[in-house]
Amino acid sequence: MPSDAARRTAAIVGAGQAGARTAAALRKKGWQDRILLVGDEVELPYERPPLSKEVLSKHADPLTGCLYPAEWYKEQEVELRTGTRVGSLDVRGRRLHLADGRSEAWDALVLATGARARxxxxxxxxxxxxxxxxxxxxxxxxxxxxxxxxxxxxxxxxxxxxxxxxxxxxxxxxxxxxxxxxxxxxxxxxxxxxxxxxxxxxxxxxxxxxxxxxxxxxxxxxxxxxxxxxxxxxxxxxxxxxxGSQPNVELAATAGLPCDDGVLAGPGCAVAPGVHAVGDCARFADAWSGGRVRLESWENAELAPQAAAAAILGDVRPYGGLPWFWTDQYDLNLQLLGTKVPLEREVLRGDPYSGSFCHFGLAAGRIVTAALVNAGRERRPVKRLIEQGVEVDAERLADPHTPLKQLAKAA
Ligand SMILES: Cc1cc2nc3c(=O)[nH]c(=O)nc-3n(C[C@H](O)[C@H](O)[C@H](O)COP(=O)(O)OP(=O)(O)OC[C@H]3O[C@@H](n4cnc5c(N)ncnc54)[C@H](O)[C@@H]3O)c2cc1C
The missing domain is CATH 3.50.50.60 (FAD/NAD(P)-binding domain)
Incomplete structure (x- = not known):
């Protein structure tokens, strides 16, 4: 590790899933300097998906989705300050001001302030x-x-x-x-x-x-x-x-950073020199769709931190891929790939009354969206078909006896 005087600080505002994953990604990718992770909730960073599912229906611990144990932050030398709100940012002076009156200097800043319930x-x-x-x-x-x-x-x-x-x-x-x-x-x-x-x-x-x-x-x-x-x-x-929810952008907006239904981020999740935004709070230039999107999903809170950490370490790349989202209701697991777009054709594979089926949306002969109901095992081949833009035969796609892997190969 560099000497104290030479140490830079990567400060992360918001200690939810995206904030904690950013800290982990920075360490893993070789950031040897100080990491400060500040969040206003009192708990250790946790994932939220169980909150509406097993935490209510099966009385699971609300922190069942806890990302890392307390020792991990010590081992990784991540200074975690829970129960601490960041009140304002001075982007030009590279300082953040905590609501309790203290302030901290930063060299790299990552906004991971998430969203709140509307x-x-x-x-x-x-x-x-x-x-x-x-x-x-x-x-x-x-x-x-x-x-x-x-x-x-x-x-x-x-x-x-x-x-x-x-x-x-x-x-x-x-x-x-x-x-x-x-x-x-x-x-x-x-x-x-x-x-x-x-x-x-x-x-x-x-x-x-x-x-x-x-x-x-x-x-x-x-x-x-x-x-x-x-x-x-x-x-x-x-x-x-x-x-629905609304992104927590007030901190960024008050600091003069660009915001429009999310903090606006470009390649490497960069917002301004030295500033990045990840997770639910960010509306990023999406390398997959070519548009600007704000994704409220577990997957985005996992992947955007990787892109931001890499960019902080000098490897700036476009961010974004085929979106994936899941939901669990009763014994039903629904997985969605892609976002809703105008379709030329819809294809049903399997019988909904059997409790397991796939619904595909096609445009120009290619699958552009998929909804998999109790068919999570099909996620990988479907993802490949969509990402590779493979032209598919709709009749064969509809036939559950034709393995999806074969469709990819047949192309
Ligand atoms: C009940 C529920 C169920 C979900 N289920 C699914 C699912 O099944 N599948 C799926 O893909 N996604 C699901 N999601 C979405 C997923 O959990 C979110 O996309 C993800 O939590 C986003 O992570 P984040 O770190 O960006 O934001 P958050 O998790 O919102 O974390 C942001 C943190 O920053 C803190 N913060 C904000 N401002 C400040 C400040 N000024 N100073 C300090 N701290 C601050 C916030 O209090 C919060 O702790 C679910 C979400 C919820 C709420």
Whole structure:
């Protein structure tokens, strides 16, 4: 390690998945100087996917997704400061100011501030008993409230809302799920797969209502009911709002860094000289689609830190690849490859009623998106087919007896 005087500091703001992975990637790729990792949550950095799944449905520890044990930070000489908020940044002077009044100099800065749950601006939205889910603390509060027999109203039929519906059902709650659009996950899923998901939830006893507009939450100090625009009043012991998230960009924006629904990052996740942004907070120039995207996914929180760490060490490359996302609801594992784009043709492989099937979206004879329902084993060959832009025979693709590997080879 260099002498104290010669040591540079890589400071990482936000000690979530992307922040901790950035620290690890910097060490692994050969950064020998100081690493400072600052996060405002009190826990050691952890992954969030279990929070809406086994933490609620199976009472798993909210820190089941803890990334590294406390000793790891000592061994790797990563100075982890939990429960510490960064209040402001001085980009030109290369300093960060902590909310407790202290400040730190940095040579390289990585913003990994993530996102927060979006809230609804409706009358009664601040009543007790209206929760959101983003953190381990939220998951603990929610778990305590999901009592058998409780009437739970979930607002938002996105991935988190659907996972919550499955988990609340597993806890013995009576669940109503409200979605404003006429179809679930309109922006992410093909209609066929969305309808399949809706059917599964209804079959599990979820009162799923689509195309519903909310008007207000009612109650004295605690929520008692949800009022809809058509006058319907739904009794509620608990409401959970899952209407998406918004990136934590205020720190960057106030410091004069470019932001537009995310901190804007280019090749190597670079935002400005010496500054990088990774994970949910970043909207990056995507090498895969050619556009600018902000991905809220476990995979992006794993991979962007690799690109940023490499860039800090001098290896600047375009970042981005075929997006992959998964969700678990009941015994159903859904994996998505690619993002929703206009399709020329849709191909179903396997029978949805068997509980396992794949849905492919084709454009110009090539697969551009895939939804794999309980068919995770097909992920690798499908990924290869999409990434290589292989032209496929739709009839053979639809035939579950034709191995996908063969389609790749046949091309
Ligand atoms: C309930 C839930 C379930 C999910 N399930 C899936 C799934 O099944 N599959 C999937 O692919 N993805 C899933 N995701 C998405 C995935 O977890 C996120 O994309 C990932 O956590 C993003 O990591 P991040 O480090 O960028 O952000 P975060 O995890 O949000 O971490 C950012 C951290 O920075 C802190 N911070 C912000 N501002 C400051 C500041 N000024 N000073 C100090 N600290 C600050 C925040 O408090 C937070 O701790 C899920 C997310 C949630 C919430």
């Amino acid at each position: 809230r609804l601006c409706l009358p009664g939205a601040d009543l007790d008993g209206i929760l959101t889910l983003r953190t381990a603390a939220d998951a603990r509060a929610l778990r305590a409230a999901l009592r058998p027999g409780a009437q739970v109203v979930l607002v938002g039929g996105g991935f988190i809302g659907l996972e919550l519906a499955a988990s609340a059902g597993a806890c013995g709650c009576r669940v109503t799920l409200l979605e404003a659009r006429s179809c679930l996950l309109d922006r992410a899923l093909p209609r066929r797969v969305a309808d399949y998901l809706a059917d599964r939830h209804r079959a599990q006893g979820i009162d799923l209502r689509l195309g519903v507009q909310l008007e207000a939450f009612e109650g004295d100090t605690r929520v008692r009911a949800v009022r809809l625009a058509d006058g319907t009043r739904l009794a509620a012991d608990l409401v959970v709002v899952g209407v």
